[in-house]
Amino acid sequence: MPELPEVETVKKGLEGFVVNKTIKSVEFSDKKLRFPYSRKFGKKILNKTILNIDRRAKYLLFYLSENYVIIAHLGMSGTFKIVKGRDIKKYKISKHDHMILYFDDGLLIYNDIRRFGYILLTANCPDKHHLLSSLGPEPLGNELNVEALAEIFKGRKRSLKNTLLDQKIISGLGNIYVCEALFRSKILPTKFTSELVKKNGMAKKKLYDLVESINEVIREAIFFGGSSLKDFHHADGKLGYFQNKFKVYGRENESCLQPECKAKIKRIKQSNRSTFYCPKCQK
DNA sequence: AGCAGGACCTGAAAGC
């Protein structure tokens, strides 16, 4: 499910509740997530205090006392739930709850229907963890450098859509925001990646437009609290609103929203995943 | 080396 804006929204929803709380007990379901929990996970985090929550690309990082760090990835269907007050006692563990952290005055629950997500424990610098160390720069804060991208794009034959989904090149984007960014920058998703670079290795204008569109769409999506489709909701159960702003994603056969353009949005498959685009606006 | 496709899961919706 969650791309950068959704994970950022989850982070914001959690930090007000869990920061400075001490983990008094931990409970796991018997089902495995994508990766098994690291050894003695439950024992090691007991009585540790959550000092801070951060996000790197689509990963959530919980910094604990004594230098432990929990790395969480939500996969396609992972969600965190907060339970507090009088709801604690009447909380019934539901089918896809996989980990429950107990605090003195609340619960933090990781629920994941498809179990593509995972929760790992590491120590000290999570950036050095192999899952995070190979991530490319992310939109917004971490400068997305056009010149550096041009260098990477040079000579790449695969489609631009697939390149943008590659977390090693740019991290944090997923299927929705790649489609939306390509629409905003008027670029065809099927273009060869190298077509955004001139022969001398310099970036073409389209590459500048693309980077601007990526930053813009991610910034707006964060502002609207991410996109709520199917199972995504905030930690407090509220919904994001950005799905109402989609220009192409999920709009197959509907009219292009660009004024004056009457073309129908097309859906194609690239590497087995749906790509939505306007055949008239995007070139 | 770079890339596409399969695999990993569950459940909702569409198709027949």
Next chain:
DNA sequence: TGCTTTCAGGTCCTGC
């Protein structure tokens, strides 16, 4: 109505 197929926000792994 009920069975089958397709689809979903991700990414690791395999093999070409």
